Amino acid sequence: MNSLPDRHPSKFKMLRFSVLSLGLLGLAACGDTGPKWEAQDMFAAPTQQKLDDRYRAMIDFKAMARDDAGTEYAAGPSATVMGAVEDAVATCQQANAIGCKAVRVGLTWVDGLDQQAIESVMASYRDTMTAEAYQAAIQGNMGAANWLAYHYAVRGENLGEAERLSKQALQVAPDDPGALDTYGLILYRQGRYQQAEEVFIRVNKAMPTAEHIAHFADNALAMGKTEMARAAYQRALQAGASPVLSQTIQKRLLALDLGGGGSAAQPTQ
Template sequence: MSVLSIRTHYLIAGLALLALTACGDTSPKWEAEDMFASPAAQPVDEQYRVMADFKALSRDEAGVEYAAGPSATVLGAVEEAVALCQDNGGQNCKAVRVGLAWVDGLDQTEIEDVINTYRDTLTAEAYQAAQAGNIEAANWIAFHYATRGENLGEAERQIKRAMQAQPDNPAILDTYGLILYKQGKYQEAEEVFIAVNKVVPTAEHLAHFADNALAMGKTDMARAAYQRALAAQPSAALSQEIQKRLLALDLGGDAAPQ
């Protein structure tokens, strides 16, 4: 086992011990509410997003515009801008700007080309910064890949670099938990998410825990965590996703994230 693997092993063990000490029994009979502190007064999701001061813009048919960003991914900012428009009662909401590029009048394929150009540019810049020792950039890359379910081996390599430098950073640990979840290592991910949410229970962190709980078949725990996430100031896009999953749980359908 490499030194890095040994350190990672002990980090996970330490996180598990921290969770057990703070929370008590984590078996299925344990009440979901017991693990959560009060939701954070202010979201700290910007820790992920220092790499890109990115904005997307949407507009409704009345000409009212809605801006969103910065965001961990370009596509996320676009979705958030449209969701903001819809949540405020806008009709025929559509993206009209992606970063500095105006996309009003472009078809969907052309808009996706613009999004991909920005995404590739941001990723290249993040790699360059990570190579220079920027820990936030390494975390950004790992989070970017984890949210998309792509290049998980590279995501793990980048997040372990960040963890070596800042082993107690909740944002970095949340990204690590997300990677474990995407790899199907649900028990390990749960231990990490418990530790993260005891320290910084933001809407995004709570939703990640809930997604993982759902994958483990712990539907009551997932429902409680989703409800906590809704009370913790989620973005418009995240709020929509959480409400869809809660509705699917209530209807007895498949609420798992796609």
């Protein structure tokens, strides 16, 4: 196994990188992030800007999008190939460009392919990473176990197996923010919102990144805590959300403004 990208920072030994080497555990974007941090602190203004680009994991491939005018929009570093593709297209769209489309997926140039063919390439990357993660997890790689558990949680698939893998990872690093966030997502997907809230509070005490804050907001929304969710989504935007995450949050905020919300949805990522 040569590479295993991870959306979550972790103390686990990874094959290509270690988030600990970035030295970002001290960065704060959520105001008071000390031991007394509570959910209500979401309503306070953040005191520092999170360096989100430095937080995101370094990997050796990128993605690229291009508009009809020929302007290219590169994405990377990013946690996964799929995430980089989404970031590249979203960056193009945020520039109000016309005809935004992916032209590079990881190491594969897809310029000229139709959308179905591009999605097939992305699915191939996803399947390869999932298979590699599964084999590595069997061999005791807890970073791989956490990645695979997160992969299942985001998609709402194999949640029983996801919980097993997540707990396996937490046995090695019980206080790791990335592993805890994965476990919180699984609880959220299972409808165990009160337990998930407690986990997400722990996560944000330790590492209040835009993604972690947004996960807290998703869970708050599912619990019917709409004002708490709104404040948390806004906090995530202020913490330097990626283009894709920013678009998702804006849609959630619009739904709240229109009187929607309150039910569990696909986790922001």
